[in-house]
Amino acid sequence: MSLWTHRDFVRLWTGQSASQLASFAAQVTLPLVAVTSLGAAAAQLGVLRAVQQLPILLFSLVVGVLVDRWRFRTVLVAADLGRALVFASVPLGLGLGLPFLYVVGFVAGTFTVCFDVAYQSALPRLVERNQLAQGNSMLETTRSAAQISGPALGGGLVSLLTAPIAILSSAALFAFSSLSVAQIRNRTTTGVPRTGVLRQIGEGLRIVRHDKSLRAISAATCVYQFGFTALTTVYLLFLSRTLDLPSAVVGLVLASFGPGVLIGSLLSAWLPRRFGYGPVVVFAALISDLVMLTTSTLRGSGPLTIAALIVINILYGALSQSVDVAVTAIRQLITPLEVQGRVVATINFLGLGLTPFGALLGGAAAGALGIRAALLMSTLALFLSPLCLSLSPLARLRQFSE
Known part of the structure; x- marks a missing residue:
């Protein structure tokens, strides 16, 4: 239906x-x-x-x-x-x-x-x-x-x-x-007993820690958010200072992530059906990082460089969004209904908790090593995410039984 x-x-x-x-x-x-x-x-x-x-x-x-x-x-x-x-x-x-x-x-x-x-x-x-x-x-x-x-x-x-x-x-x-x-008519509740808040927070943390797949999702989210925050901190400096692109062109390049993300969202229901959840989350993440890795090799501010940046961003946006939606579906399917909220909150908390440190590291690396080297380092950090996923049971996951 x-x-x-x-x-x-x-x-x-x-x-x-x-x-x-x-x-x-x-x-x-x-x-x-x-x-x-x-x-x-x-x-x-x-x-x-x-x-x-x-x-x-x-x-x-x-x-x-x-x-x-x-x-x-x-x-x-x-x-x-x-x-x-x-x-x-x-x-x-x-x-x-x-x-x-x-x-x-x-x-x-x-x-x-x-x-x-x-x-x-x-x-x-x-x-x-x-x-x-x-x-x-x-x-x-x-x-x-x-x-x-x-x-x-x-x-x-x-x-x-x-x-x-x-x-x-x-x-x-x-x-x-x-x-x-x-206006939603669904009024079901999970029937979770109203015990102490701290105890229930601890239950959510334990569920994520003890489930190999949820633990892998949490670890992959953490390292991805850390690396991506460092990357985005350096990326703007790379465009404006290293490549010396005009402000209007920088805006165009940054905006090209949007169509890629939209394409990835549209494909995200089809890809797991065609290739399986495991291959999508591992290989799409790996390919998207390889695509982004080529950014650090670009030089100059000519039309070919600008076109390459736009293509890279569209591909990266599409592939990374496909991974994100597939991981969300996996998390929803393997998490019991009565702890959905706590598992989402735990993964969000752990994943976003490292982002300020990623931004600090990106800025410090750009100052100490140079912008291009910092961009390369932060992009390489993204590969830790598909590595976490590939070493987990998720890598072998094809489809879920109905």
């Missing part, structure tokens, strides 16, 4: 699409409020970005417990209704200055953690096992489209309406998302 005829999934998909569009638009409009309305400096923008990310480390594990205890619909509705109210308050609270925006960023970031853990845990409770690949592909396709169009929407509305008014578009989209998700 096609998921387009599954009413509850369509309501989830509609809400998630609106929510992702609002979230990516706010990544542009909120900083622009700080710059254009409050005169924020670069360091103050860094603080704003940091307080938005801080809830991932502070609350992910607790949110995983709440998602397993409550109906996923309740968490999703509350998270987006909360974000709608927070962003709607921005035009009214500007008189309080930058500290007010820091509070907005922190509270919105907390609700984002709640939404992300809940929606990643919702699909296995909503659809059949044989529909997970299609469902993940559809959700990731719209997320990828939002990642491309959201910043453009935010930037366009700022130019037309000013940043404080433009941010109300995100508030409206979050409100729409909460209304769509609220």
